Amino acid sequence: MREDEVRFDRAFQEIAESRMLQADVVREALCEALVSAYRKDTNASKAQRIEAEIDPKRGRPTIYVEKEVVDEIVSPHTEVTLEDARFFEPEAQVGDVIMVRVEKTTKNFGRIAAQAAKQVILQRIRQAERENLFQEYDQKTGEIVTATVQSVTPAAITLSLNSRAEAVMPRAQQIPGEKFRPGDKVRVLVSDVKKSSRSPQIVVSRAHRNMLKRLLEYEVPEIYNGQVEIKNIAREAGGRSKVAVVALMDNIDPVGACVGIKGNRIQNIVKELHGEKIDVIEWSSDHEEFIKKALNPAQARAVFLDDDPDSGRTAVVLVPDDHLSQAIGREGQNARLAAKLTHWRIDIKAVSEAVAQALEQIDAGNADLDPVVQRLGATVADVRRIMEKKAANLTVQPEEYSTLARFAEAVETHLLGLRIQSRQARLAEINALRATLPQPAFQIPVEKLDLPEPLLDALAPLENVGEILLRFLIDEKRINRLLSGQPEGSVEMLQVALDKVMDPEALEQLAAAETEAAEMVEAQEAEASAAPVEAAPEAPVAAPVPSPIVAFPDEIPAGDRRRVRKEARAEAEPVLEIEEDDDVLPAKGKKGKKGKKKHRQIYFDEDRGEMVVRRQHRGGPGATWDDDFE
Secondary structure: OOHHHHHHHHHHHHHHHHOOOOHHHHHHHHHHHHHHHHHHHHOOOOOOOEEEEEOOOOOOEEEEEEEEEEOOOOOOOOEEEHHHHHHHOOOOOOOOEEEEEOOOOHHHOOHHHHHHHHHHHHHHHHHHHHHHHHHHHHOOOOOEEEEEEEEEOOOEEEEEOOOOOEEEEEHHHOOOOOOOOOOOEEEEEEEEEEOOOOOOEEEEEOOOHHHHHHHHHHHOHHHHOOOEEEEEEEEEOOOEEEEEEEEOOOOOOHHHHHHOHHHHHHHHHHHHOOOOEEEEEEOOOOHHHHHHHHOOOOOOOEEEEEEEOOOEEEEEEEEOHHHHHHHHOHHHHHHHHHHHHHOOEEEEEEHHHHHHHHHHHHHOOOHHHHHHHHHOHHHHHHHHHHHHHHHOOOOOOHHHHHHHHHHHHHHHHHHHHHHHHHOHHHHHHHHHHHHHOOHHHHHOEHHHOOOOHHHHHHHHHHOEHHHHHHHHHHOHHHHHHHOOOOOOOHHHHHHHHHHHHOOHHHHHHHHHHHHHHHHHHHHHHHHHHHHHHHHOOOOOOOOOOOOOOOOOOOOOOHHHHHHHHHHHHHHHOOOOOOOOOOOOOOOOOOOOOEOOEOOOOOOOOHHHOOOOOOOOOOOOOOOOOOOOOO
8 A cells, every 4th residue: 555545544544433424424525625626626616517536545546537429529528529538438329418527636636625625524524523523422312421510500501511512501401400500411311303404402401301211221120121110200390209109020119129229229320319218119000099199208098080071081089187288288289199100190188178078069959969968867866976076176086087088088989970970971982982993092092102201191081092192082171181282283283193104004003013012011020920829828818890980981980889789788888987096186277279279189999988987908990000201
């Protein structure tokens, strides 16, 4: 290899390595620069085809120009004689247009042509660098990276990701109360990457819920290895977060795995997030049980699930008076996070408040409560006596408070049954419309739609594509309510995304993929549970019959079936079967508000009966609580 060839090869490799570019990209930039320089040097027309090649071994450039074959040359830059043409194309004829190699070398280019070549090379290399940066960080979207603070302004923080890339953390994506100085190292989540005329616009966040998800994956090996799954996260950055987790293998405590010994794992995350409180909750397919756990640290007495086809899913929760403030939380934070985590609208009532409302309705002559009064005649008198005693600030015994709680549960259960009965005609109409929709659409989760994450979060209560289509048919106003806080044009974006998914071929493929994934999960769970069943010598305990709660039941609603069973059991057993209760005497609490509503929501399992302390194992609905963390 000659000395000039060695110099070219070294220079070529140096450019590629220093700019972190592929050799082909640099070679294409050089070829484009040669073409530009030749056009400048010869004033060639843009319509004239010009190509350049570089020998990868020797580094020698070659330029080819499109010329017309003629008998006599008038313009040397666009014409070539037949004799010269046949050197390149043996079968060339006069009038043909062929590519001819230019004999002059780049050493003959003038200053202007050389300057043009330099500009083209720099432009192409910068463009390739921008594209590489975009591809690199676009692949890191949703991942945590370490950055260095460059500058801090009231609107945003500018960070350096490396020597070639910068990122911006807007104020809305910062944890309230955190302070940074230039030079500080900080871990951030890459939330968005967009192309721009200059370098890529990289937006990072510390307030995004996926920041918490990634930190849990780093700190908890069981999550990283797939033994524990994060089902959903509700987060208010800097204040409190709730994380729902479930074990995918037997003999694993999902909450204990996340918290760690003496809380060391979760404390590491709390420190990273500026002291943010984190509640780790075990996910349950039983909506009642899950909502109870989501309201921790408050203890819910009963949950009543009301799945209305028009107004949506509402859970009415009864809590002891002394737990009301805990259930609501500071400025409604606990109830708000529980609603986000469970995808149920939650109405929270104190027991004494629910009893007072029931007595008011009875005194007002509400005929709906006549059956309750007839069944619980003596109990109603006891309830009035206890409420008068409470109003006089006299001591209420725990057993008396239990009587109030059971009465409130009986009233809520009865009213829920009436609401379910009243909507039977509406449910029949909805089921008829449901049958007209493609059934595979009901197997496709909402997160499969090509929509921004805020829209997916807003649509999460509908759970699948089929339910969204059904809402458009029966109650488009609810779609508008769900998207009320989203940017303009969100409904149109949703319709476009639905059109893409509803392509028959795409619909079948997505539904088949979801079905296959569900079957694999069921098979794995069956294999995991097979060994303990075979090893157990005792007779197996009969599993409880599940009572699924669905948005649009195909038959009689589960809540109604439970009410029928409850009434049948009530006829065979004493109405007031008093059992030992663990409730303590409540302190005098104040009623709180959540938003504009006086109450909050969750659901009461009627399988226990309105007069019996619920201690039996409950079957849970089969609905999932997956949440796209993409």
